[in-house]
Amino acid sequence: MKNFREIELLSVYLDGQLNESESKRLETRLASDLELASVLNDLRLTRGILRKLPARKAPRNFTLTRKMAGLKPPLPRSYSFFRFSTAVATILLMFTFAANSVARLSFGFGAAAPAAGPAFGMGGGGCDEPCGEALQAAATEAPAATEAPAIEAPPADMLPAPTTDGTLRESEPSPDAVQTPKEPAVESELQNQAPVEKEAVIPVMWQVILLVVIGSSGLTMWLIQRSASRKWQ
Amino acid sequence: MDETALIHSAQNGDLDAFNTLILHYQDAVFNTAVRILGDEDMAQDAAQEAFISAFRSITSFRGGSFKAWIMRTVTNACYDELRRQKRRPTTPLEPETSDGEEMDSPKWLADPNMTPAQQSEADELEHAIQHCLDELPTDFRTVVVLADIQGMDYTEVAAASQVPLGTIKSRLARARLRLRECLRGFEELLPSSFRLEGERTL
Incomplete structure (x- = not known):
């Protein structure tokens, strides 16, 4: 098994995201390194299988109402x-x-x-x-x-x-x-x-x-x- | 469809314009959600939440790829759904019969254009692939779904996932490698070319 840096390089190459000089260098290596070529093929097939997955259509419309x-x-x-x-x-x-x-x-x-x-x-x-x-x-x-x-009683003669x-x-x-x-x-x-x-x-x-x-x-x-x-x- | 004009109208509150955009992207959004979540009901919820959230925050869209922007919204909705699922009791991926056993060929996967044998094989292969996708960490799964199933380029995937381009390259390579290893367990379901290649590398 190749190291991860090489596998990442192969994955990027597979998607066409490597620049021209890097691509040429990798292609030269792929021509001589069968194991590397085999890993590239594995990655290509894996990607191919994923791409073959049937696209699932929306079972209903997701349009929004004003309330939503x-x-x-x-x-x-x-x-x-x-x-x-x-x-x-x-x-x-x-x-x-x-x-x-x-x-x-x-x-x-x-x-x-x-x-x-x-x-x-x-x-x-x-x-x-x-x-x-x-x-x-x-x-x-x-x-x-x-x-x-009663205390300050008036004189008796004044009383009735x-x-x-x-x-x-x-x-x-x-x-x-x-x-x-x-x-x-x-x-x-x-x-x-x-x-x-x-x-x-x-x-x-x-x-x-x-x-x-x-x-x-x-x-x-x-x-x-x-x-x-x-x-x- | 003039996408830019529709986006501009939607940003001014025109719901009809936004609904036109929804009709254009709803299949891609639902397909992404169902591959990330692995469950149709949850995917419907996530897609609906994503569109509601997208309408409410469409003024924050500053141009660029609208598909990447809407995919970022649905990816976030899927992450929210997965977090919610962790808090709830889990439900099986496959529908069950009345006896509680998983249905081998569920009706919801049926394609009327195939023979029963072809349908059965397609169902099993799809199940196998979905099973392998589900085995991946969520971040890896998201990247591989956006790049290999939705066919988005690295820049769009980086924008949708909100991670640097280098991280996308790394995650995609790791995800493909893990998927390849997982799919070896279902070789009898795979196309002959894949089987032969697998035997050669083993």
Whole structure:
């Protein structure tokens, strides 16, 4: 068996890819070297057998459909307008939410400080909804308030005549006497809290309008796409 | 068929132009795939994938031999298919009967112009050659299929295989040598000239 370099040379010669001088040199060797000539013949016959293999025809057409090729239907120019308007409206909507959130946060911090002062001192402030209940509870704790007059009791001559009813009347706090100092505090707290909740940089109406724009543009885009793909098919 | 004009149209997204090119090359592409893969179903998949991939990347075609370019695509598709096959359970090359035995003369190889005896011999020879091709390493098989079965020249084979010209020469010589050794095992099926030559060299 010849070395591989010689076999490669023979293979290239067989395909007519050797230049003229190399071919002549090899042909001179082939005339004298029978083994080399025999290997060349083997390679020629092997190639011949491969070339005789029947060509297999395609069992079906491999032509591509638009779907297979990944092509999309051409869309009208108005589509890009709607796409742009949807994108802009979406960005604006996000901006409105962000702006309103920031506004609420900043007002919330500003309003929290003054609300905390009276709340701490009055034993019922600094809360949102339970405030009313707490104040009501405070109002019913009237006996605590009635004890104070007992300590700083007026002179006996100024007191009404001691009767069995009288002590009860004294111990019963009159609703006016208890609630009167509390009411202004409740109102002032509610007044302090109300602006914080109502504060919004961008009105809700604008957000609704933007939502409508996004929805209608998206729907229009979908309809355009659908009609374009139907026409294309 | 003005191939250059069709390629240019296809590069501009004209699917009909590309389909005309497909109709022209589909036999060569399928034949290459079936010889590299040794299985008709897999070859169909690879050919279809190759054409889809070719359409999507046709803008990257910068001139030269379109056949070599399309053969490179199908060769890559065949390599992908072979990699996929390694991950899946293997199926026999030959169709099986209901008893699970391989069919000697499968219907899919039948040629109505031959007598049954000729058909049988042709089938067996083709099986023998395909068997020897399958025994080759994939890189060698690809080169020998493109050069000796498709009749492409070295430059086209190098472009299709994306390897240097020297490597093509070397792989082709080695592949032919190995095929010759393998085919000696099927001498009774080979043409008489091949048998006699084989006996002389032995």
